[in-house]
Amino acid sequence: MKLEGKSVLNFGTGSVLSFHATKLFHTIEGGAIVVDCDQLADKIRALVRFGQVTINNQSILGINAKLSEFHAAMGLAVLDEIETIIDRRQTIYAHYSNELKAYFSLQSISNDVDYNYAYFPMLFNSTSALLECISCLEDRKIFPRRYFFPSLERYSTRELINCPYADDIASRILCLPIYPDLDMEHVKEICDIVKKFAH
Numbered sequence: 001m002k003l004e005g006k007s008v009l010n011f012g013t014g015s016v017l018s019f020h021a022t023k024l025f026h027t028i029e030g031g032a033i034v035v036d037c038d039q040l041a042d043k044i045r046a047l048v049r050f051g052q053v054t055i056n057n058q059s060i061l062g063i064n065a066k067l068s069e070f071h072a073a074m075g076l077a078v079l080d081e082i083e084t085i086i087d088r089r090q091t092i093y094a095h096y097s098n099e100l101k102a103y104f105s106l107q108s109i110s111n112d113v114d115y116n117y118a119y120f121p122m123l124f125n126s127t128s129a130l131l132e133c134i135s136c137l138e139d140r141k142i143f144p145r146r147y148f149f150p151s152l153e154r155y156s157t158r159e160l161i162n163c164p165y166a167d168d169i170a171s172r173i174l175c176l177p178i179y180p181d182l183d184m185e186h187v188k189e190i191c192d193i194v195k196k197f198a199h
Helices: 038-047 069-080 082-100 127-139 164-170 184-195
Strands: 014-018 031-035 121-123 173-175
Touching (some): 069 082, 127 173, 127 184
Antiparallel strands (some): 014 031
C-alpha cells in the first residue's frame, strides 16, 4: 500500500509484515521486518538465525525464524501474479461497494492512498444484526471475518482502557470474503444475503 506515492514501509523506524496465507501477498506462513537502520537490520538477521552474528559467532540469544525454501517458492509464485491479484480484488471490492453503499457504512479511502484491497470492512447498525448475518452466511458455507474485533486498544497497556466508541465500532465491523478466485455469482449472493441485515 502507498501513501502519497510512497510505500507505507518508508514511514517510521520499522515495519512488520505478515505473509500468512490470508494476506494479499503470502508465503503460506512467515513474515518480514523492514527497518531503516543497517545496524538494527544486522541484529534482526542474527536473531532469526539462532542468534548467529556470523557462522562461528553466536553472541546473542535468537530463534529459528528463517523463511524455508518452500515458503519462499510460494512467495515467488504469488509475486508473479500480484498485479492480477490486486486487479481482481479491486473488481470484487468495487462490486461490493456499489451494491452495499446505500445499506451500510463502508470504509472511506483517502485519495492520496494507493489501496491494495486487502479487506472489505463494513459497519452494521448493531452487533445483533452482524451476528445474525454471520450465521446466515455460514449456513451457506460463506465465511466472513471479524478481523478488527475486539478492539486492540484493550491490549495496548497492562490496564484495561475504557474506549467505548472504539469498542462499539469494533463490535459491528464485518469483513466480507475477498480473494481473486471469488466468482461474481458468489459476490452477488453475498450481497443479497447481507442486504437483509441492513436494519
